[in-house]
Amino acid sequence: MEKNLAKTYSPKEFEERIYAEWEKNGAFRAERDPKKKPYTIAMPPPNITGQLHMGHALDQTLQDVLIRWRRMQGFSALWIPGSDHASIATEVKVVDKIREEEGLTKEDLGREEFLKRAWQWKELYGGKITEQVRKLGNSCDWSRERFTMDEGCNKAVIEMFVKLYDKGLIYRGNRLINWCPECGTSLSDAEVEHEDKNGKYWYFRYPAKDGGEGIVVATSRPETMFGDVAIAVHPEDERYKDMIGKTVILPLVGREIPIIADEYPDPEKGTGAVKITPAHDPNDFQVGERHHLERPSCINPDAKMNGLAGKYEGLDRFECRKKWAAELEEAGYLVKTEDKVIPSGECYRCSTIIESMLSDQWFVAMEELAKPAIEAAKSGQLVHVPDRFEKIYLHWLENIRDWCISRQLWWGHRIPAYYCDDCGELIVQTEAPVVCSKCGSSKIRQDEDVLDTWFSSGLWPFSTLGWPEESEDYRYFYPTDVLVTGYDIIFFWVVRMVFSAIEMTGEIPFKYVYVHGLVRDAEGRKMSKSLGNGIDPLEIIDQYGADALRFMLTTGISPGNDMRFKTDKLESSRNFANKLWNASRFVIMNLQDEEGNFLETPEFMEGLELRDEDKWILSRVNSAVQYITDNLEKFELSLAGQRIYEVIWNEFCDWYIELVKNRLYQGDEQEKKVVRAVLVHALKDMLKLLHPFMPFLTEEIYSYLPKGTPDADNPEDFLMKGAWPVVDGQLEYPEEVKRIETAMEAIKSIRNIRAEAEAAPGRKLRAVILADGEGAAVMESCRRYIMSLANITEILITADKTETPEEAMSAVISGAEIFIPLDDLLDYKAEFERLSREKKKLEEEVDRLEKKLSNEGFVAKAPANIIAEEREKAAGYRDKLDKIRDRLELVARKC
């Protein structure tokens, strides 16, 4: 084995290997440890319809960050993986596949054979998905992997159905439902997508039976006229008052229908008179109920007209619409047409226009179930993050209608309802009956339909833990802690999990709903198959590594908002990984002797003589621990990730390593030992803080570091099992931090002078620093930093102004003035301009602050600490400004 990291970060070399090691060592397995607190997330099960997309990658990475962090914090963290059978979506795919490959329909195959094919599909794609989940580095407990149609979930579904049925909350009824003619099944309201389409109104005259003018109605759907049973007008509508109770004739059809009065018609819309077709319109259905009207259907489930349409029987509804409207026009019944935007409903799977149809279906009565789910959010027991999504959740629940759960499909949970062919008895129970409980007949037939796929996913947080059994997992891990999902499935899923869980388990299934946005393409378009703009996470992982992908997905975003997938962000994440990789390489290099053996490196800081920069980096890391932990608590993953990036790159790499190089290269053994200790300590903490975001890279680096003494409580064989760093009040060194910050200020201004003067970086320069009292003491302590990082060979610190050179470029920093003699290079004009710019900036600041401080309101009302801070700042700027002015005067004379 190599003793140090390779020169370039190359994730392919280790990601797969590390995942295999974690898995082999059971690192993801959650134990029911009574000494620990459980932390549980049920992974939203991806559909087995195909492969994972970027949305899954985002969703799962967020969960893995939370799970890994909590695990390190000492929770017994369980992340349950699984997949969803996705009834309708999968069935559509399998049907397509059979048609393409074998030229057969599902009816050709028969139910049993079709289900065999569907299970084969599940094996194939289910396997692909779990492979992808592993590639992403997700630390889910594979020993508890579940599928929505496995034995346990199946049992849970049946239990739920029977219980709700017994309580009267599930019922069978003949009602108007959403029908997809293409998929050949009913759909719930949530599965219908609304879209506005260009269409028109036809105004047709329905002549009166008594030979009068009759009445004109507007319709966007002439073909449904064959199902008309009445014309409704508003009772207060003066135009039609006299006509209520009269009879009109359905044009060309000849059927007589009454004019009725109902509150439903809006006198402002159309002509104020509405044709009533109870079998094909939800509103009309209700009017029909109120007036006890017949409800004849004129469209069949295959979207073709039936016998009621006379000669149009067998014709597609839209074809019929054209021909029938033309025929009516021909016959003189058309008064006018009007172009209009017509709202239409489409199937969320195949985009076919949905028909409202009368049908025998199973429904869940929602009113009673919705109440406690609403209460859960309102009482604060269920928290949405960000909270604006609570509105969406509540709005949906408060306007919910009964849920149609039966589907005329084969792939799914078959409804546990049985019919006796002899006496017609309906039996609903968990076990299939052998004989009819009423008449004893053995001619029992199970309901043909399966359940809405969301019925089973609604049970996911508890069915995966063993419910309805009171299993040990269920007792220990349930309720779960957080549900992570995209805002697009709040109604489909979140809502249903909450009411199902409350009804079945008596508990709210999770405390937090952490909602994220969508991953869009670089142009901001939704990624979709039809646009072909989807990006395969595996390809990205192959190119940049899983860590870079994960970091890119979790940082630079704000909760609940969409993000764009840009490769420059990905590259920047990969570069960050490379940066840490190389910094670690530097650390490891310095921990070893020439043969690659570890040198003595103390584990603890205590008793070591730390220098300012040591204390500075320790305190920076310590404050990062605080910040990152706080923000993870608040689900602000992006802020946490951003901070660890800054600490590693801008503080550890840019400053600490540079500050310490001299000691490592030239220091004595004791000195080196101290530096080694601090390097290892800081690096380990940073690796831990970054680990939830970039698990592979951090684990790999960790494996090259010297281990502490492993013991039972902290088996440091894997970083991922190590403890999350804790904030240590001892590590706040304000004095030392301030001195290092002053050194940085000095170094930056000298570098700036060097660049401005176009002095080659290698050119040795000397400096004279004017400072007295405390300022001089601080500068004295900064001497060696300035020498090495600003490349200064000689520094004179003096309180005597006469010792400062006139022929120099200068800079003013807090408590000191720096002069860099640059005889040959000195361009007074340029220097004058540079100082003028500086002066202007300072003047603006002083102005602003003085205005603020002379504002009586500010002094009277602002908090004391703010006022003090502002005063201090003002004083500092004034001091600098004075010095700059003096300098400027001098330089002005020279040019």
Place this chain on the structure above:
RNA sequence: GGGCGAUUAACUCAGUUGGUAGAGUGCCACCUCGACAAGGUGGAAGUCGUUGGUUCGAGCCCAGUAUCGCCCACCA
């Protein structure tokens, strides 16, 4: 019809309790120095959509408005 989000540097976006605007990418100049060119150093770049209000003080809070986007809605 109802609701929500966005509007900040050329681009993509952060900005946690109101207290001198940040990052990444790109751009300019310089740099192969013993972790790293997937790098280093320095620099340019924003009246935070707009109007008004609250406040000593507003990118942040309130009201209105414009543009873009999303969701929900029984839709003759």
